[in-house]
Amino acid sequence: MDKPVIVGVDGSDPSLRALDWATDEAALHGLPLCVIHSQAWGWYEGYGPTFGPDRSALRVYGENLVGSAVERANRRAAAVKAYGELVTEDPAAVLTRMSREAFAVVVGGLGAGGIAGLPLGSVGLAVAARAQSPVIVVRGDERHLRRSFRRIAVGVDEAEQAHPVVEFALREAELQSAALDAVHAWRCPAREVPDHPDHRSDSERHRALAEDALAEALRPTARVKGVVEVRPQAIEGHARKALLDVANTADLLVVGARRRKSHLGMQLGPVNHAVLHHAPCPVAVVPHA
Template structure:
């Protein structure tokens, strides 16, 4: 079964920008586009809008929001197949369930108002932390226009344990090949806390050793990357979050793996994935890693 690219829409301009981005992605991959509207997203705003138009609130929400998103997708990529669905559930539960049968889930970064901005931000983090497929959150552009290939590179964050980034490596390599752009793989490393740079006995050789080990880990992680893909390997002494945020300024897409962890409130993202979702300067793809 061919899997679709799923987009969560809520009627806001950022969600329509997500439709643009996902339509381009569907065209690249030859995939269908599925637009999903969770009606409880508009539980508060829909009632006042319906009153103004003299129509039932659910009809206003479903017809206007879904139809607008579908027209936008066809205008962006006329050749793709588009389906829509309206589901009377909370958006986070809808999108996590949709992720079981999706190639990827795409979301806008913000909602219509200050209240929905906070809600949609939490929804994005929750979906990325529980999804069964890659989740792409559209960050980095606030003029409501999707851009394809503006900077000409895909950035991949690689963990120090090569096996911990396998799914993210595959996804990033596939994206770079589809877009015909280089893949920049970044692995951040740090020497142990007791090896301070100011002590004469630990300057030089220890740092060189850690950098060498980082280079070896990066090479191992990229071992199965296709030979025809242009790859730029970079190791940097820094916190992983800071290194990836810096790299995101020159990227069309930042890809990170996320090993979902059990916590007091269910599965949760690690610090790096959580940090880039909130602060990256480009769209972020969070790819779940299998144990």
């Protein structure tokens, strides 16, 4: 059975935009769509849990929300097999668990309990840090959500870890008839000290190394030569700035999951955090091999 696109909904406008985006993604790949709503979503995003007689009303609300979401998906793409599930499990936990058998997990850029100034909801951030499938956080204005730029951007890190990230971005570009901009950021420490005696030659060496690393990471793109326009960009500077700049005119920004363990569990790296909170378009976080 094909792995589904899984989308978490909480009734907020951002989650409905995520639902629409996930429906289009399922149609693009010919995959089923699974709509998930957790009754625990409200308290997870900042509201208190309900323990009194209103728990039955909460369940009815959840069932109606899931049913309406499935109907919305069916109206948007009749060919997509859409179905829904109402769960009581912690939303981040259930989406993370279901990611093991998902093509991708899709969440909105801000949950129903979101706080102004925190552009990414806590559920989305937790899932992006732990999921085993790609996680797509849907954000941006209508130009980006309509996929009107015909352009996919991918951030390329170390070549040996980039394969699943590049493959995901390449498949998206191929199915959407979009160009693929592959960005690899590099820095030259000597160049950042203006009076360093050898900063010019050192800079040229770092640029050459970056271009070689980018070319190696993009070897899988050879299979779509003539089908997808691949545009490598070795950019000097901070990775977060390079990625946010290229995302301005992209329908989707794809990055690898830079995860690290801490006393709080799995955490994303600073570049992942920057693009998830500030990118002007949807962001796909793809686990490294």
